[in-house]
Amino acid sequence: MKLLRNTWYAAAWSRDVGADLSTRELLGEPMLLYRKHDGAPVAMIDRCPHRFAPLSMGKRVGDGIECGYHGLQFDCSGACSKNPHGDGRIPPGARVRSFPAEDRHGLVWIWPGEPSRADASLIPDFSHLVSPGLKTVGDEMTQKAHYELVVDNLMDLSHVNYLHAPYQQVDDFLQAKHDVVQDGSALESRRTVAGTRAPQSFRPFLDDPDAPVDYWLNIRWHAPGCCLLETGVVPAGRPREQGLVRIGTHIVTPIGAASTQYLYASSRNYRLDDPDADDETVRWQQMGFHEQDKPMIEGVQTRMGERELFSMRPVLLATDAAAIRARRLLAAMIDAEARSDQPVPAAIA
Template sequence: MNLVRNGWYVAILSDRLSTTPVPQTMLGDPMVLYRTTSGEAVALSDRCPHRFAPLHKGTVKGDHIECPYHGLQFNASGACAFNPHGDHKVPQAARVRHYPTVERDGIVWAWMGDPELAAATPAPDFGEFFGAGRWALVSGDFEINAHYETALDNLLDLSHAPFLHPTTLATADSVNNLRFEMKQQGNTVWAYHYVPDTAVTPQFAAFRDTSRPCDFHAHIRWDPPGTLQLDVGVTDVGGRDEDGQLIHMAHLLTPIDSTRTRYTWLAARNFVTDNAEVSKVMQQQVQMAFTEEDEPMIEAVWQYMGTSDLLSLAPVLLPGDAAGVRARRILAQLRATEAATTAQKTVA
């Protein structure tokens, strides 16, 4: 499967993980997620090495998960810790793959590649916005029947918003004055979108005087393999971004396999932060924009593409495509590096 494995991917939102095992597929790997009774988030291969029964149908007992078929118990590192049969001797090969995890900001991340590299690569940290503080947070997720790079293209090119989201996230005329800039530093790509002196966009209309124009910005940052942060906001014409209404979002893409993507999102706002009804409406509106507008288009594009290699199709490119094309090239380089490293280890 042609995917970058050495990276942190979202496994599950923290509030959905308990001592009840959860099945999850990531990058084609069937996994089981659970919490130990001490609260640790654990990610293991879901296949028992004895008769390949799904561990997620089993039971968590303390720090162990018990296979539902023959009762072998595996600890949080994947080793078989108890064999209820015969002399109770544990076969040396009785272990399942363990995936390193990090939990922060309400997200459980899993490292899908070489475990030796996980400790040296920090998991994304959104604490400034999603931790306890002045920002009000909502979140959601859904699945897309498309390769995750097709969703990545959508996110890094926000010039589609006036056409795909004219009544939810943008205004139809905002494309006329759109200013765009892209930059890259290392493997991080930024795409800056700025529309001066424009109408208030729909998601902010209830919180501003819509008879007065505003300056609008939407700046997005991508870190491989699938972590995007979007700052979107409005302010008085000529004002500072930080003085306006701001929404900071995380768009987190986890390939289920080569044709399906799990899309997790979080959105924090700096206005009316103590209003639960506003949070409820915002969650519904954002989820609706993604599932009823973005998702059908991404899936339709994927069906017509028929390949994850966009550039092999020789597409016509517009200025807004620059960030997405740059991200695709970075991912191709990372995949090539991983493949070369794997080949060297195989020879050795």
């Protein structure tokens, strides 16, 4: 699995990383996650350099860990801090690979690339997740598919009119104005339908569900797998600021070649304290992501087997523009990284 290394990946929702040792497979590696006493997240390979025991089977000792097999201790940087055997000298090489880790916007982020380049300001902006003006509801799931197939699903939102019909379907959506815009290494696909029927997913929250609305659906992709989806409706002709808006968070992190961690959330700007609106979101996420997207994406993976997309010569459509551009941009970034020791430039023309 060729991966972009010098970038931030979301390892978990912040709320799911605590003082106790936890482990999850990420980026093809077993990843040990926990928090120091000051709350800072720690990420390292979940494998002792002695006899390769899972460190997650050991225990916390201070801010470090003790291997549960023969008791080597490591500090939170991964350096061996105690050898209980023989003369107690620390053997050279007794070190666990750790990763720069950051808590940001309700997510724990890890950097698998060159540690000195790990700049927290490069973490994509998901500040809406912690905005007091929005109510956020989310969870996570595993997709048994290559992470780029999950990104493809997000970057080609025409699928909402088929896979998610009738709940998310929008009349005239497939012929709507559609722009694909590159912004540095990010890519945005924007669709607008003026004066249409509000989709079912917004109707319960509109004063007059049958009045025509202007509808928009923008998705912003930040390499390699962070997507931010904005959907909104506003009475036709009124400014967007007055509309009902949902910001979708869709962050995929590769687990292995055909397995992806998918963190998702929806943040709405209306009925912030309404548990019924929360329930509506949970129901949609269950139906849309678990019962519609997941079987379809995993079905595609089954049909592709171990083949790479372009080697199968897909028939490309107008609606593929953003997804294909994202794939090409990512491939170029991975190639550039492989060819040089230079930091990947922020923008790839």
